[in-house]
Amino acid sequence: MKKRIMNNINVHLVGAGPGDIELLTIKAYKLIQNADIIIYDRLANKDILKETKENCKFIDVGKIDGKHLVPQDEINEIIYQSSLNYNSVVRLKGGDPFVFGRGGEEAIYLKDRDILFSIVPGVTSAISVPAYAGIPVTQRGVVNSFRVITGHKAKGGLVNLDWDSCKTDETLIFLMGLSNLNQIVENLLKIGKQENYPVAVISKGTTKEQKVIVGTLKNIVELSKKLPTPALIIVGEVVNLREKLNWFI
Numbered sequence: 001m002k003k004r005i006m007n008n009i010n011v012h013l014v015g016a017g018p019g020d021i022e023l024l025t026i027k028a029y030k031l032i033q034n035a036d037i038i039i040y041d042r043l044a045n046k047d048i049l050k051e052t053k054e055n056c057k058f059i060d061v062g063k064i065d066g067k068h069l070v071p072q073d074e075i076n077e078i079i080y081q082s083s084l085n086y087n088s089v090v091r092l093k094g095g096d097p098f099v100f101g102r103g104g105e106e107a108i109y110l111k112d113r114d115i116l117f118s119i120v121p122g123v124t125s126a127i128s129v130p131a132y133a134g135i136p137v138t139q140r141g142v143v144n145s146f147r148v149i150t151g152h153k154a155k156g157g158l159v160n161l162d163w164d165s166c167k168t169d170e171t172l173i174f175l176m177g178l179s180n181l182n183q184i185v186e187n188l189l190k191i192g193k194q195e196n197y198p199v200a201v202i203s204k205g206t207t208k209e210q211k212v213i214v215g216t217l218k219n220i221v222e223l224s225k226k227l228p229t230p231a232l233i234i235v236g237e238v239v240n241l242r243e244k245l246n247w248f249i
């Protein structure tokens, strides 16, 4: 296997995948095992942190549904300072670092300070969580595109979305949207989606605690009350395929 040399890179922005530890990439796994310090967000599966060296340090800068325990500026600085003080720094993020993960901002902060970094893509929850619920995000003859949308904005409330652009039949996947589910549903109804349009909410996907609620725009808010986060919302005809494709747990 030919490999790009990363000897002089000591900071890695690493995707942890959606929860199932076996969905870690081999590259992520090796970096975690070798890390001197891990700076991590809220992870669907904390067991990943047991795979480290004994003397590995941990910093929890966890974000919960877009709300930061540690402000992003500070996170950037922590990563930067760690890069100066440790041989191997892993910045570990749920799913993929570039899918609503602010990995780009962190990488720019390092770049501006002449720090070399690597990006290790992860299995994003946007696709893998539906897959573990038996819902393909595209399906020949049903739908041929999908969109991943943030259901939250940094300062609370709902993200500014051009709802008219959601009039298409493409599969809509909302991350960080559970607390705004009623607003999402309202807006989809407003642009003309039918009340019986299929929706699923998937909580703690790919883990042993995975819960899948299947409903329609009419009843999904009621059905998914009290579901724990992290959870994603998937809207579209593909949700019906779960009836045949449900395979997990």
Ligand code: SAH
Residues within 6 Å of the ligand: 018, 019, 044, 065, 093, 094, 095, 096, 097, 098, 099, 100, 101, 123, 124, 125, 126, 129, 174, 175, 176, 177, 202, 203, 204, 205, 206, 207, 229, 230, 231, 232, 233
């Ligand atoms: N970078 C991440 C997404 C960060 S935003 C990725 O690529 O997956 C965080 C949101 O991702 C959560 O609010 C939730 O909507 C979704 N999410 C992450 N892990 C999840 C899981 N195991 N089950 C359901 N949703 C999940």
